[in-house]
Amino acid sequence: MNQLLIIAVDGLVFASWLFLVSVGLSLIYGVLRILNIAHGSLFAVGAYAGASLVVAYSAAGLWPPGALGVLLVGALAAGLVAGPLIERGIVRWTYGREPVMQLLVTFSVFLILEDLTKLVWGVSPYYAYQPYQLLGQVRIGGIDYPAYSFLVLLVAALVGAGLWWFVRRTRFGRVVVAVIHDPEISVAMGVNLSRVYVTTFALGSVLAALGGAFTAPMISVVPGIGVEVIVLAFAVVVVGGLGSLEGAAVGALLIGLVRAAAVHLLPVLELFTIYLVMAAVLLVRPLGLFGRVEARRI
Secondary structure, X not given: OHHHHHHHHHHHHHHHHHHHHHHXXXXXXXXXXXXXXXXXXXHHHHHHHHHHHHHHHHHOOOOOOHHHHHXXXXXXXXXXXXXXXXXXXXXXXXXXXXXXXXXXXXXXXHHHHHHHHHHHHOOOOEOOOHHHHHOOEEEEOOEEEEHHHHHHHHHHHHHHHHHHHHHHHOHHHHHHHHHHHOHHHHHHOOOOHHHHHHHHHHHHHHHHHHHHHHHHHHOOEOOOHHHHHHHHHHHHHHHHOOOOHHHHHHHHHHHHHHHHHHHHHOXXXXXXXXXXXXHHXXXXXXXXXXXXXXXXXO
């Protein structure tokens, strides 16, 4: 029973991190129909922004718990600045074009942002361990877990609940749903499509930066961290169904639990678990668990 409990806890913690780093990618695809490869670099920008602010905040000797709020400020600043600039300056020129061109453009943005992070923050690692160290440890099933991992779980739950409320309970959220289903009819009914696109891209960018900022205390922030993240985020949204927020949550949970089981029961398969789950799901449901068939004009 202890082993099952440990697998469940490990799976939930990893799933919460996967959800944080992938839900923004799914949101942007659902509205803009663009697979944003630059999502990984936005994650890295959020990690650097959060880490650098925490290091400066801690060096100033300020109230230690305030470092958690500094992470949030770094994520919001990074996402709200980078998101609208990228969408208005680059991405909007790709609307209606071939998906291959959109992929190439967002991949170019990814490469540009990777070099910009090196230019701004250098190549030396950033260690923003203070929030991680602040919360101590929690003992579950005979194993000590860092309490910070459960903070990430809480943040993921709040993000999921907030997105559900935003989409289901707000006027702008209903407009977003209408745009997802039929952008042409939405425009005919007076929806400002440009505003919906830039707001959605900015929100997706904030979510990517949020994932990076709250990951920063658990890792050394170095150039290249966005590469692995975009691969993992892509796997999650493919399993759940491109453009589905519920799919991102279920996909992250499925992958997290299977990976945790592999780590404890079959460690040799741990590296391949995510891709095995993705392959198994796509064999049964080629559009993902919550994917839906879309009509396309020829």
